[in-house]
Amino acid sequence: MPSKHIISIANQKGGVAKTTTTAYLGAALSRLHRKVLLIDSDPQANLTYSLELNDEQKEHAQDNSLATIYESGGSLTDCILAIRDNLHLVPASPDLVMTEVALDTSPETLSGRPECILSDALKPVVANYDYILIDCPPSQGMLTLNALCASNWIVIPTMASVISLTGLERMLEQVHEIVHGEPSLNEDLKILGVLITRFRKDRTVEVELEQRLRTLEEDFAVFRTVIPDRSQFELMGELQAHTGRHLVDLSMVSYSLLPYLTLAMELEKMLSQKQPAKKGV
Ligand SMILES: Nc1ncnc2c1ncn2[C@@H]1O[C@H](COP(=O)(O)OP(=O)(O)O)[C@@H](O)[C@H]1O
Ligand SMILES: [Mg+2]
Structure with a gap:
């Protein structure tokens, strides 16, 4: 295995x-026997x-979330479920709202560099994992900045829509x-790739935007793997019972997991070849 990969999944655009x-x-990476945080x-x-936490984990998460680390500098190990x-x-908890406000409005009250809190907290656990994936909020505030300062890679999900591509531009500027x-806040940060999500190949505008994005590959890589919109499974007559809940189905029979298995393999190949997407950024 290559050295540890800390990857922010970021785009200031929500949804x-x-x-x-x-x-x-x-x-998907854990299915490939990688250790993932x-x-x-x-x-x-x-x-x-x-992610379906059990009751004990939910209770534990209330007092041992990422907010605890920002607020009292506790050990990240205590938070891991x-x-x-x-x-x-x-886990995150709603307290993280106040954390972000505190970080954004009065970073001087914190000792050390406020953008390095997550990076410092990760140091003791990095060796235990092959991959650390950080789910960022839809903003360019201090939580995203901390994630990007702690990461060596960024994956930027985007939909093939004009408004989403504007979010992509802002993200590239921030990086x-x-x-x-x-x-420089983090010289090691590189763009691994842009990921097209919720893609509907039955929509001409999306197909055209996908092609346009791929012409920009001089500047950043676009993953070959495209994540289809779930409605595409429906079109293929393959939709499994959809609960309508915002829960992820991690079972191997999950149609949602399949494209991400392909993505995980593509990502591992890219990393092993050390051919990151970034050129012009
Ligand atoms: N491939 C997909 N097909 C259809 N809906 C999707 C797909 N991926 C995500 N979604 C839905 O889109 C919404 C936004 O996804 P989410 O992952 O929460 O985005 P973000 O974290 O960027 O705000 C959610 O309701 C989610 O279930
Ligand atoms: Mg989100």
Whole structure:
């Protein structure tokens, strides 16, 4: 295995499948026998809620979430929950809203560098995992900045829509600032790739935007793997019973997991060839 990969799943645009990608990509990598830690860094805690924690884990998560680390500098190890073999989670809690407000408005009250809190907290656990995936909130605030400062890679999910591509541009700008700013906040951050999600091949506009995105590959890689919109399974007559809940189905029969297994293999190949997407950023 190559050295540890800490990957932020980020895009300031909401609804582009960041959380879904974090959960399923993590599950897919764990199916490939990689040790994976998921970090829920969004105050909405969608990742935490979408993974089915048992009652004991829910209770534990209330006092041992990522917010605890930011607020009192506790040990990240105390927050880690085992979701299944090789798939662990640092949960979020709604308290993270206040954490972000505190970090954004009065970072000077914190000792040290406020953008490095997560990076420092990860140090003792990094060696235990092959992959650490960080689910970022839909903003460019301090929680996202902490995630990007702790990561060596970023995966940017985007939908093939004009408005989502605007979010992509902003994300590229933020990464550029972090890497090349004076001073650089994280010289190691590289774009692994842009991931097209919720893709509907029956929509001409989406097909055209996908093609347009691929012409920009001089600047950043676009994963070959495209995540189809779930409605596509329906079109193929393959839809499994859809509960309508925002829960991720990590079983091997899950149609949602399948494209992420392909993505996980593509991602591992990219990393092993050390051919990151980034060129112009
Ligand atoms: N491939 C997909 N097909 C259809 N709906 C999807 C797909 N991926 C995610 N979604 C849905 O889109 C919404 C936003 O996804 P989410 O992962 O929460 O995005 P984000 O974290 O970027 O806000 C959720 O309701 C989720 O269930
Ligand atoms: Mg989310």
